[in-house]
Amino acid sequence: MTSGQGILSHPDFRRLWTADLLSQLGIRLGMTAAPLLAVITLNATTLQVSLLRTCETAAWLLLGLFAGAWIDRMRCLPVLVIADLGRALLFGSIPVAAWFGVLTLTQLYVVLGVAGLLTVMFDVAHNAYPPRLLAPEQLLPANAKLAGNHSIAAVVGAGAGGFLVQWLTAAVTLGLNAITFLWSALWLRSIRTPEPRPAPAEQPDLRREIGEGLRYVFGHPLLRPIVLNTTTIMLFQAASGAVMIVFLVREIHLSPSTIGLLSMIGLLGALVASWFTERLSAWLGDARALLIASVGIGVAFTLQALTGPGWQLVWYVAATLLAAICIIVAYILQMSIRQRLCPPELQGRVTATMSFVSWGAAPIGSLLGGITATLLGLRPTLWLAGLSTLLGAAWLFFSPLRTLRTIPDPTPNQPAGLEPPAIP
Numbered sequence: 001m002t003s004g005q006g007i008l009s010h011p012d013f014r015r016l017w018t019a020d021l022l023s024q025l026g027i028r029l030g031m032t033a034a035p036l037l038a039v040i041t042l043n044a045t046t047l048q049v050s051l052l053r054t055c056e057t058a059a060w061l062l063l064g065l066f067a068g069a070w071i072d073r074m075r076c077l078p079v080l081v082i083a084d085l086g087r088a089l090l091f092g093s094i095p096v097a098a099w100f101g102v103l104t105l106t107q108l109y110v111v112l113g114v115a116g117l118l119t120v121m122f123d124v125a126h127n128a129y130p131p132r133l134l135a136p137e138q139l140l141p142a143n144a145k146l147a148g149n150h151s152i153a154a155v156v157g158a159g160a161g162g163f164l165v166q167w168l169t170a171a172v173t174l175g176l177n178a179i180t181f182l183w184s185a186l187w188l189r190s191i192r193t194p195e196p197r198p199a200p201a202e203q204p205d206l207r208r209e210i211g212e213g214l215r216y217v218f219g220h221p222l223l224r225p226i227v228l229n230t231t232t233i234m235l236f237q238a239a240s241g242a243v244m245i246v247f248l249v250r251e252i253h254l255s256p257s258t259i260g261l262l263s264m265i266g267l268l269g270a271l272v273a274s275w276f277t278e279r280l281s282a283w284l285g286d287a288r289a290l291l292i293a294s295v296g297i298g299v300a301f302t303l304q305a306l307t308g309p310g311w312q313l314v315w316y317v318a319a320t321l322l323a324a325i326c327i328i329v330a331y332i333l334q335m336s337i338r339q340r341l342c343p344p345e346l347q348g349r350v351t352a353t354m355s356f357v358s359w360g361a362a363p364i365g366s367l368l369g370g371i372t373a374t375l376l377g378l379r380p381t382l383w384l385a386g387l388s389t390l391l392g393a394a395w396l397f398f399s400p401l402r403t404l405r406t407i408p409d410p411t412p413n414q415p416a417g418l419e420p421p422a423i424p
Contacts, residue, residue, distance in 0.1 A: 017146065046373050087119070228357075
């Protein structure tokens, strides 16, 4: 097995890793700055703030399944570069509009919506690209390193985002995304390993190809409970996340810099998780570690509802810390399991199917969170979202995963096909 440090000796993976870090940093800055811009500068209501995340993630419902079929037909690297350049242009428009005094919620919705479409293409291509660049035994340490980028970006983006909003304004902070995405594109352009063009289908049929991805995921005894668990978590995590900034600003009365600082402290757990996931998997087994991480995510989002002023802010920090650890552990394990179990010719479609189903729940969850908070209040919404997230672990417990310690490797003699294997 290639170690996490050893995988960075691969020069082109190192370039991919650097580009991904910059891209993830831009996304995290936007996740902090966009709702603060809406709440503080544009005086948006709770429902209007929740619609920001809905616009950003609705692209998975519109494009998710098609993206997988397209990516399986083309090279991934050009898609990554074009998506980064497009997002740089979009986010660069926000400080320009603010400078001329014409920035509106409508523009913010449009920027996040179109950037969301590009993010879908980027994410599907990004997840399908490592198996084309690396050997199979390099995938787990590579995914751990890439997940570490999520952790670093979450910590730096949360902390820096809050301070930058207070120092430079939210509009300028969102404009900084343009720089991170442009820099990411330059690193991606420096990758030298040739990426072969996938063999064209004999009779291209988009509907058939999408159906193959759906059948493989939902017919697989291990991938099906994983995607249903992830979807439940995404639905209610989005509901919680859609109202959290409003809750912290309007009920707990925190400043942007304080929100950033507290989030940064909690998200330090993500850095720890990306470091020890390989060791945890070796100790407990990847199936058992995934089960534990799923329960931990639900517990963490339930604890967030206890957040209050003064010493009660510790609940927010502790919940963020636990959620960050468990989310990163689950992400690394799910990604590695999917890449190991999926035939090479289905990587893009299976990635897109699982992302479509899980991320497709996010805009629904954001809208649900905004409506629930409007009707019931912010804190009751956090309680409902947290407890519902915890129930999502049932998908894994009532599946073959509960009986496994580790995920079995595909049978070496089994030909790569479209039908998932049976689990004894």
